[in-house]
């Protein structure tokens with residue numbers, strides 16, 4: 365019997381895998397963050413990733429509504445020690461996991477040192493268990509939203525062509541540059557109505573950022589266009605039915621656009 369030769373190669377431990385954390389945020393509310401996050405999670409799961417969505421819109425959560433889930437346990441129970449993290453992780457339709465938050469909880473409208481520690485701890489604990497963690501944040505520049513975004517490796521800013529959405533996106537990008545020294549922010553232009561609109565919006569925002577943010581920034585901010593999603597009547601129909609667009613209308617234009625975002629992220 366052959367004796368295997370002793371190799372001189374050092375024995376390497378398998379690489380420690382950790383999730384890549386992506387915050388989905390926006391300047392203005394109602395632009396489609398939760399819709400994008402939930403359907404992107406389903407698209408990433410379909411590509412083989414282990415995905416968890418954390419509803420980081422802590423005080424006004426509605427991921428549960430969009431997914432038609434009625435959680436017995438939420439992040440609030442984890443934070444208050446009434447439940448374990450394990451109990452709060454729920455399987456969502458679409459093949460991913462979710463950690464849901466409650467709604468109307470004024471205690472989460474301010475960032476306290478405890479909330480910081482708790483949120484940070486939850487994300488750290490989840491890192492080795494998933495390939496991708498999506499944070500569905502609230503809109504704007506409140507300290508809770510900014511802290512949630514600070515926990516992410518990458519930021520996706522959802523923006524529409526509405527002037528108010530653009531100016532709020534700009535203001536948020538400015539704060540993310542000043543407070544977090546973000547060098548790259550990915551844009552998803554939602555509810556587009558014509559070809560080329562997303563590129564024009566990216567360029568317009570980049571021009572303003574180059575003029576008013578980058579001269580004072582430690583690192584200049586580059587806005588990358590991750591993708592665009594057209595206005596599609598099927599989106600509203602799916603939200604009304606509390607179902608994922610990728611399940612109700614997987615072939616519609618908006619669903620195909622979300623799948624393209626996922627494919628780009630996986631690449």
Ligand SMILES: Nc1ncnc2c1ncn2[C@@H]1O[C@H](COP(=O)(O)OP(=O)(O)O)[C@@H](O)[C@H]1O
Nearest residue numbers: 393394395396397398399594595596599600603
């Ligand atoms: N691409 C789209 N086409 C049509 N309607 C959309 C699209 N994206 C979002 N919407 C509508 O906007 C609403 C608000 O989206 P939501 O994801 O809840 O926003 P946010 O999380 O940013 O507050 C959705 O319920 C849906 O009716």
Ligand SMILES: [Mg+2]
Nearest residue numbers: 397398421426
């Ligand atoms: Mg939302």
